[in-house]
Amino acid sequence: MTEPLLKVEGLKKYFPIKSGILGQVKNYVKAVDDVSFTVNEGETLGIVGESGCGKSTTGRMLMRLLEPTEGKVFFDGKELTSISNADMRKMRRDIQMVFQDPYASLNPRHTIEKILMEPLNVHDIGDPKERKRKVHEFLEIVGLSSYHAKRYPHQFSGGQRQRIGIARALMTNPKLIIADEPVSALDVSIQAQVLNLMQDLQKELKLTYIFIAHDLGVVRHISDRVGVMYLGQMAELADSEALYEKPLHPYTQALLGAVPVPDPDFVREEIIIKGDVPNPANPPSGCRFHTRCPFKMDICETTVPIFAEVEKGHSVACHLYEQSRPQ
Amino acid sequence: MEDRKKILEVNGLKTSFFTDDGEVPAVDDIDFYIREGEVLGIVGESGCGKSVTSLSIMGLVPSPPGKIVGGEILFQNKDLTHLKEKEMREIRGNDIAMIFQEPMTSLNPLFTIGDQLREAVKIHKRDWSKKQINERAVEMMKLVGLPRAEGLMKDYPHQLSGGMRQRVMIAMALLCDPKVLIADEPTTALDVTIQAQILKLIKNLNERLDTAVLLITHDLGVVAETCERVIVMYAGKVVEEGPVHTIFKDPQHPYTRGLLASVPDMRFKKERLYSIPGNVPKPGTIKTGCRFAARCEFAFDRCISESPPLYSTAEDHQTRCFLYDPKEVQPHDRTVVKS
Numbered sequence: 001m002t003e004p005l006l007k008v009e010g011l012k013k014y015f016p017i018k019s020g021i022l023g024q025v026k027n028y029v030k031a032v033d034d035v036s037f038t039v040n041e042g043e044t045l046g047i048v049g050e051s052g053c054g055k056s057t058t059g060r061m062l063m064r065l066l067e068p069t070e071g072k073v074f075f076d077g078k079e080l081t082s083i084s085n086a087d088m089r090k091m092r093r094d095i096q097m098v099f100q101d102p103y104a105s106l107n108p109r110h111t112i113e114k115i116l117m118e119p120l121n122v123h124d125i126g127d128p129k130e131r132k133r134k135v136h137e138f139l140e141i142v143g144l145s146s147y148h149a150k151r152y153p154h155q156f157s158g159g160q161r162q163r164i165g166i167a168r169a170l171m172t173n174p175k176l177i178i179a180d181e182p183v184s185a186l187d188v189s190i191q192a193q194v195l196n197l198m199q200d201l202q203k204e205l206k207l208t209y210i211f212i213a214h215d216l217g218v219v220r221h222i223s224d225r226v227g228v229m230y231l232g233q234m235a236e237l238a239d240s241e242a243l244y245e246k247p248l249h250p251y252t253q254a255l256l257g258a259v260p261v262p263d264p265d266f267v268r269e270e271i272i273i274k275g276d277v278p279n280p281a282n283p284p285s286g287c288r289f290h291t292r293c294p295f296k297m298d299i300c301e302t303t304v305p306i307f308a309e310v311e312k313g314h315s316v317a318c319h320l321y322e323q324s325r326p327q
Numbered sequence: 328m329e330d331r332k333k334i335l336e337v338n339g340l341k342t343s344f345f346t347d348d349g350e351v352p353a354v355d356d357i358d359f360y361i362r363e364g365e366v367l368g369i370v371g372e373s374g375c376g377k378s379v380t381s382l383s384i385m386g387l388v389p390s391p392p393g394k395i396v397g398g399e400i401l402f403q404n405k406d407l408t409h410l411k412e413k414e415m416r417e418i419r420g421n422d423i424a425m426i427f428q429e430p431m432t433s434l435n436p437l438f439t440i441g442d443q444l445r446e447a448v449k450i451h452k453r454d455w456s457k458k459q460i461n462e463r464a465v466e467m468m469k470l471v472g473l474p475r476a477e478g479l480m481k482d483y484p485h486q487l488s489g490g491m492r493q494r495v496m497i498a499m500a501l502l503c504d505p506k507v508l509i510a511d512e513p514t515t516a517l518d519v520t521i522q523a524q525i526l527k528l529i530k531n532l533n534e535r536l537d538t539a540v541l542l543i544t545h546d547l548g549v550v551a552e553t554c555e556r557v558i559v560m561y562a563g564k565v566v567e568e569g570p571v572h573t574i575f576k577d578p579q580h581p582y583t584r585g586l587l588a589s590v591p592d593m594r595f596k597k598e599r600l601y602s603i604p605g606n607v608p609k610p611g612t613i614k615t616g617c618r619f620a621a622r623c624e625f626a627f628d629r630c631i632s633e634s635p636p637l638y639s640t641a642e643d644h645q646t647r648c649f650l651y652d653p654k655e656v657q658p659h660d661r662t663v664v665k666s
Contacts (some may be wrong), residue, residue, distance in 0.1 A: 040526065050520065054409055065506070071617065104559075153665035157606045157607075159606060160606070182471070185453075187373055187545065188372065188547070188586055188589050189372060189585060189586060189602060189607070190606065191605070192590075192591075192600040193598055193603075195591070195603075196599060196600055196602055196660035199599070214518070214519070215591075216519070216592065217548075217592055218589040218591050220591065220592075220593055220596060221591035221596060222591075244593065244594075254520060255519060255520060255589035256521075256593065258519040258520045259548065259593050260526070260546060260548030260549045260552045261546045261551065261552070261593065261594060262547040262549055262551045262573050262575065262587060262590050264552075264572050264576075265576075266594075267570075276488040276521065277488075277489070278492055298536075
């Protein structure tokens with residue numbers, strides 16, 4: 001097997017909680033707490049979880065839009081967390097991001113041409129004439145027309161803006177695109193258009209995606225492998241097929257059981273978990289899910305379960321599967 | 328089932344917004360009804376007029392710029408569109424109550440949960456004693472499954488999680504035993520596990536209290552799971568209406584079919600999602616013909632020139648599409664318009 005394109009080891013992000021006039025650090029919000037995974041070239045890794053689980057923070061740390069507190073990120077063999085900001089900026093040519101809000105992520109004062117040209121200017125790609133040609137080319141690729149280049153963001157609908165956001169990410173010919181909730185602000189019919197576009201682009205341009213979303217249906221549709229996060233940790237990671245057909249972690253089971261299915265005849269396996277997600281500043285001891293878990297054992301309250309493979313390519317952090325693990 | 332009385336009837340409702348660009352009809356001539364104790368869903372994408380419909384029923388359309396320009400809303404033989412604000416206030420919160428999408432912004436952050444619940448009872452039950460009012464508030468808190476109800480009465484909204492706030496909103500809406508509960512995207516701001524809890528609660532209360540529920544949502548999964556009947560809206564019009572089973576199993580309007588086909592299903596992987604071409608039209612931009620014609624793969628000449636009426640296609644099922652006109656010519660005789 002070849003080396004994965006991206007390898008994340010023990011990634012952590014602690015946000016300090018300050019209080020008092022001196023701003024003393026009272027505690028930390030452990031937004032991401034020891035997350036490891038790999039992404040292979042040409043695949044889509046989906047990351048799902050509820051709000052506050054750390055999926056967006058993880059995505060931002062990979063690009064170093066947020067500095068990790070601890071941990072390592074290897075991209076294409078290079079370690080990203082220790083390189084200088086200037087070097088990191090060069091690396092961002094290969095790692096690009098698509099954001100959730102197509103309204104807030106485009107500068108309203110710039111024309112589309114200027115917005116799309118900017119990555120080329122920053123990375124000094126091509127001469128002005130070539131850059132212009134490239135802008136027009138990519139507008140066509142994402143399903144818009146070259147005459148749109150002179151317009152401003154407010155003249156486009158949400159779906160069109162998201163296409164522009166995708167075009168901007170593609171301008172530098174990146175290898176990896178981190179898409180943070182790229183379709184959650186869009187209507188269903190437009191969401192389908194953007195998902196199809198992303199899949200077509202992946203095939204054509206041989207892209208690798210990290211697709212962060214909360215919608216389990218969308219994630220299954222687009223992902224080859226899926227990671228489920230809960231309170232800053234990876235609960236389960238497996239091939240999309242295995243995760244949806246045979247979820248192991250009780251949280252994954254509950255999550256899948258809670259999604260409303262567009263079929264009135266569908267009878268679900270009812271695992272409605274009680275209560276809310278605990279405060280990440282003060283996470284439960286042991287397994288972080290034990291306060292809501294229907295299969296809680298004594299060990300869950302005291303010992304943190306190890307995130308490790310149970311079957312080939314199927315990792316889970318749960319004491320229920322401790323025995324079935326290959327020693 | 329079907330002999331239950333109609334409790335709320337909307338006939339030819341038209342609500343417009345008067346902007347600098349002239350009159351924009353957000354809801355354009357819609358008819359529907361809710362039976363006693365029924366859960367009716369209104370589903371559609373942003374800008375289709377589903378929220379304006381609910382605000383029209385509650386008499387909460389921001390005016391100006393909005394105004395109900397036509398039609399009637401009948402509740403217990405009274406036309407709500409012609410009531411004075413004072414009479415409307417008697418009905419609002421008492422007979423017809425509403426819960427909103429944002430549990431974060433629908434509660435006043437400066438008052439305790441108890442204050443806000445008591446205020447809602449006080450307005451409608453003026454002869455009740457303080458003790459009675461308080462007991463009623465605590466009773467409703469318990470009914471919606473809030474733990475330690477008495478203690479929560481003294482808490483402020485920021486001390487509660489999103490799911491708990493939505494439960495408080497539901498408790499508040501049900502304080503006066505309303506006959507109709509309008510829930511406008513009640514779970515959109517919530518996580519899936521919390522959404523499942525809230526939907527279960529709404530359904531449960533509907534069965535126990537026999538409150539009719541009008542559930543407005545963009546999520547087809549939520550509709551399939553909670554509603555008995557469904558109305559599909561597009562660009563201010565009702566395009567299809569029917570029992571939940573036939574809407575999902577035998578959808579008729581090309582828009583409903585397209586919408587259902589474009590939802591990624593969590594249960595299996597589709598090779599490729601169907602997508603409806605084009606964008607949702609801005610309200611008021613399409614003046615003649617079927618509003619969906621420009622995006623419809625079956626559109627033919629008549630769809631551009633004439634507005635289709637609702638055709639009855641099965642029992643309790645209606646579709647606004649010329650394909651279901653019994654007098655319409657056969658498919659091969661039509662001139663299909665390329666969009």
